[in-house]
Amino acid sequence: MSLSAAMKTAQSSFSNVGLQSAVASKNIANASNPAYARRAAILATATSGATVVETQRAQNEALLKQNLLSISKSAGQDTLLSGLTQMKMMMGGEDYELAPSTYLAKLRDNLQTFADKPNEVSLAETVVSDAIDVANSLNGTSHALQKLRSEADADIDGAVKELNRLLSEFKTQNDKVKQGTASGTDVNDALDQRDKLLTEISAIVGVTAVNRTNNDLALYTSDGTVLFETVARTVTFEPQTTYTAAVDGFPVYVDGVPIQPGAGGNTSAQGSIAALLQIRDNVAPTFQNQLDEMSVALISMFSESVETPPGSGTFVATDGLFTWSGIPTVNSPGLGAVIKVNPDVITAQGGNAMLLRDGINATFNLNDDASFSELLNGYATGFETTRTFDPDAAIDTTGTILAFSTGSVGWLEQIRSAATTAGDDKTALLGRTQEALLNVTAVSLDEELALLLDLEQSYKASAKLVAAVDEMIAALLQAAG
Missing domain, CATH: 1.10.287 (Helix Hairpins)
Known part of the structure; x- marks a missing residue:
């Protein structure tokens, strides 16, 4: 040499x-930067020996795609589980001590006791107090449900705005990658930033990435709608200012195509938006329907059949222990939010609790008999009477009101249990895919x-x-x- x-x-x-x-x-x-992929200086043989020809970035497209899918599924499942947990807390948590079914069982027991001793004023007051607890439980749970829907709607609005921001930044980094790849300059930093944005996008909406010429990426939602192709597609949403049972939320559109809500406890939702739509449009309304059906049954059970006009032989069902306010009919959506105890039996409002025994709208106890219990026995029997319920409530369509109310708790617990199990599974899968990806890129x-x-x-x-x-x-x- x-x-x-x-x-x-x-x-x-x-x-x-x-x-x-x-x-x-x-x-x-x-x-310690999770968004950074390891670099390696690649050597090649030259006339004067080896020389560095490029800085190569560690990557694995298959693992990256699996990681994005795991992020989307885990984010959707966690969002649903959070909403279901809130619904459980509305009714007192683990023991469901604030659930309507708990108060209904107490009302039934004390009503039967009052029917056995119809001359006891204190028992009448107890039954009225229990009825107020039932109405308050239905009211409070209904209002909390609509608040949950309103919060989900606000979260959807925030997620849509964040998604549009991320897509705008994604375009900037994607353009840098395309231009740098075409000119042969180092694009590794831009690739890191683009992949970081991609993981953040996938937590909001399920996304599939397709690699094209010059490292250009096109993004599609999990149902095939174009999310990004050269330019970002517009994601639009119109939030609602207030929610009641009669108010429906607006859909989220990606390039004019609505995002479908998730379904089931092991939700099909990919990303937080689909899971929030599931809570707002499916889970919470179904539970509200159950509360409304309980309210309809209570009003019917305690209604009084009064001859109108007297002597006509025509009997009309009138409100008894339970009534409502603010909505047109007993079958209107949101009855659970407005059901109340008839003021005529509430002592604090100038009423008389003993009217529950004798009749609120007409006197059934014509002889003012202290042992008169005909109405009370009929009310107690009503708790054991099989009724028909709306199939949309997602519980058995026939059964007693107590069976229906406990079925409502069972429905929530079943879907929450499935969501919890699926959440653990999807979190574990996400951990494994992230670990596998980091083994390659970290x-x-x-x-x-x-x-x-x-x-x-x-x-x-x-x-x-x-x-x-x-x-x-x-x-x-x-x-x-």
């Missing part, structure tokens, strides 16, 4: 060591430090080569003297 060739080899080695050290240092500096400090030691040895060898060339040149100059 000539001296000039030796010097070129040493210079090339120094250059390579410098570039490789810079890459390793950048890796070490970003070891920085290992041990590997980087070992590489720096190798580079140190390479630098020492190059330094010795330069020193040897220096000695030889000095010897030649001295000999030429």
Whole structure:
């Protein structure tokens, strides 16, 4: 090897060591950055030895796609479970002590006790108090449900705005990647930022990425709607200002196509938006329907059949212990929010609790008999009477009101239990896919430090080569003297 060739080899080695050290240092500096993919300086053979030809970024397209899918499913499941947990807390938590079924059972028991001792005013007051508790439970749960729907609607609005922002940033980074790839410049930092944005987008809406020429990405939702293709598609949503049982929320549109809500406890929702739509449009309205059906049954059970006009032989059902206000008919949506106890039996409002025994709208106890219990026995029997309920309530369509009310708790607990199990499974899957992806892309400090030691040895060898060339040149100059 000539001296000039030796010097070129040493210079090339120094250059390579410098570039490789810079890459390793950048890796070490970003070891704790989850959005950073490890870089590696790739060497190729040249006339003067090896030379760094490119900085390669660690990646695995298959694992990335699986990770995006896992993020979407986990985010959707967690969002649904959060809503179901809120619904459970509306009724008192683990023991459901604030559920309508709890108060209905208490009302039934005390009503039967009053029927056995119809002359006890204190028992009448107790039954009225129990009825107020039932109405308050139905009212409070209904209002809490509509608040949950309103919060879900606001969360959807926030998610849509965030999604549009992320898509705008995604376009910026995607353009950098395309232009850099076409011109041959380093686009690794832009790729990191684009992948980070992609994971954030997938938590909001299920997304599939398709790689095209010059590393260009096109994005599609889980149902195939174009989300991004050269430019971001517009995601639109009109929030509601207030929610009642009669108010329906507006859909979320991606490029004019509505996002479908998730379904089931093990929800099909991918991303938070679909799960929020499921809570707002499916789960909460179904539960509200159950509360309304209980209210309809209560009003019917305690209604009084009064001859109108007297002596006509025509009997009309009139409100008894329970009535309502604010909506047109007993079958209107949202009855659970407005059902109340008839003021005529509430002592604090100038009423008389004993009217429950004798009749609120007409006197059934004509002889003012202290042992009169005909109405009370009829009310108690009503709790054991089989009724027909709306199929949309998603519970058995026939049964007693107590069976229906406990079935409502069972329905919620069943879907929440399924959501909890599915949430654990999807979280575990996400953990495994993230771990597999990080095994490929994450920085290992041990590997980087070992590489720096190798580079140190390479630098020492190059330094010795330069020193040897220096000695030889000095010897030649001295000999030429």
